[in-house]
Amino acid sequence: MKRRNKCITFIILLACSLSYGQMEQYQYKRLITGVNNQWHTVPLPDSMFGKVSNNLSDLRIYGLEGNKDTIEVPYLLRINSEKINSTAINFNIVNTSHNHNGYYYTFEVATEAVIDQIKLDFEERNFDWKIELQGSQQQEEWFTLVNDYRILSVKNELTDYQFTTIALPSSKYRFFRLLIKSDKKPNLITAQISINEILEGKFINYPVKAKNIQGNKSERTTEITLDLAKAVPISSISLGVQEEYDYYRPITISHVTDSIKTERGWNYNYNNLLSGTLSSLEESSFDFPSTIVQKMKITVYNGDNQPLNFENIEVKGFLHELVARFTTEATYYLTYGNNHVAMPNYDIAQFSKNIPKILTPLKVGSEQELKKLQLLEKEPIFKNKAWLWGIIVLIVIVLGWFSLTMIKKKD
Missing domain, CATH: 2.60.120.260 (Galactose-binding domain-like)
Incomplete structure (x- = not known):
């Protein structure tokens, strides 16, 4: 039995030794400072949203203790939306x-x-x-x-x-x-x-870097393309229609998901954010679920009507932050940049009512690149057939040796 336990322990240690460290699974990290209580908020810098997964599932907070152990900090994603x-x-x-x-x-x-x-x-x-x-x-x-x-x-x-x-x-x-x-x-x-x-929610106004308004006579539409300074989470757009007479026009709001460069220029693929009606009876603003966007297009279907004039277009998003619980003295980092990990599931999600109402925000440092991710993405261990066959052969040899030893004992 002792030899069997040693064998199993050896296999487990072998598998662990071949895995990568937790932080090295991500492409970027930022130092977090100012931890002096159990609960804090961690504001998410705008500059990181272009490098995270679309659903923000790759956000992690890790702490490095003095003995080099790595701990994972539980958090809740808080989007400060209007309710x-x-x-x-x-x-x-x-x-x-x-x-x-x-x-x-x-x-x-x-x-x-x-x-x-x-x-x-x-x-x-x-x-x-x-x-x-x-x-x-x-x-x-x-x-x-x-x-x-x-x-x-x-x-x-x-x-x-x-x-x-x-x-x-x-x-x-x-x-x-x-x-x-x-x-x-x-x-x-x-x-x-x-x-x-x-x-009231906590809004952030995002500047529009470039705006282009064109009429399409054949389709009888007006197309408004917007380019924001960077990819940011937006949830509201106001079109600032200038006309004071009555109107109602079908409208579609979409954003660029990817692009392909051709000989004639760039071709963009779009995903719809919202379809609705632009009407003089209501405010010319539209709300939709928070989505990370840099380039977007608004299509207004005019039909036989005169095109509308749009000025002072405003794009807004809600403040995003993490509510995290710190229990150990350590050096903490916010890591991100891995489209292959799932959303974490922490116990604190079941006890959100116990989180203090007033929390101190922490400081998030500048971005640092974790170089090991490049190797991990190009040749993950479980996609590299040489590694995989090597592990299988080694396990077969160890188990075969163990079986022969047991047979000899019975003889």
């Missing part, structure tokens, strides 16, 4: 009527709660109506909250667009009376009354 907490308010429709002005719907709120939004859903799919909204405590005196507010729905082969959400100042009334200025009776299916609490 909207919406609370539905119970209500009853207590009255419906109409006159020469249009059709009225009176909502009675169950409690005297503050509301700031009413979302309507109609059976009709093509309409363009003006509405008025009033509030009252006893239905004796009415106060105007919204007047000449436009709601719109367009559905055809090219467009499927609805704008039926009424945004109003925070209001506290028992009764709300909605007037839809229409000659025909609207078929109101449902209404949702709510109050929204907005928790």
Whole structure:
């Protein structure tokens, strides 16, 4: 049994000796300084996003202890995005009527709660109506909250667009009376009354290095190409439409995933970030999941309409940082640059409520290249057939020797 245990231990040590160190699996590292508590935030520099995997799965924090042992620091990725907490308010429709002005719907709120939004859903799919909204405590005196507010729905082969959400100042009334200025009776299916609490995120404005706006007459589109100074995580774009008249145009926002150089120039492959509608009824800004982008394209489908003018285009992204737990005195590094590793799974993800609310950010140093990664990427040990066959042969020899020894003992 002792020889068997020694044999197994030898094989394990052999396999371990052939593996690379943890930090050497990554192409870059940055020194982290300022650790003096158990919990800290680690801000992610903008200059590193062009060298990490698209889903940020290759971020690691390693610590080197005095005895040369390497420890891995658990972390949570925090994207400081805006959060909207919406609370539905119970209500009853207590009255419906109409006159020469249009059709009225009176909502009675169950409690005297503050509301700031009413979302309507109609059976009709093509309409363009003006509405008025009033509030009252006893239905004796009415106060105007919204007047000449436009709601719109367009559905055809090219467009499927609805704008039926009424945004109003925070209001506290028992009764709300909605007037839809229409000659025909609207078929109101449902209404949702709510109050929204907005928790502001931490935005970063990213400069646009180059902008090009071109009209495509054959496709009847306007194409806007943007080149940011570097690859950064973005989640919002504002187009700054100059026109003040009414419009709605289908729009597609995409970003470059790779490129090929040909004799005629560069050909770019794009991946869609968002498809929607650019409308005068809403802000000309669009939000989408945080994505690492450097070059992007916005396509506006004008149809038979005059092209719009775009100025002051703004691109924004949320602040990205790591929330990390440090338990040992060591020299710490942030490492990244390996598209072949999976997202880590740490225990602290199950106990995020125990993380302190106020954390001190650490300092992240300049980038250093880890040279060993080049060898690892070009000729990984498990892709090198000579290494693989060598290990197999060695294991077979050791196991064969062990088997012969056991047979001799039985004899």
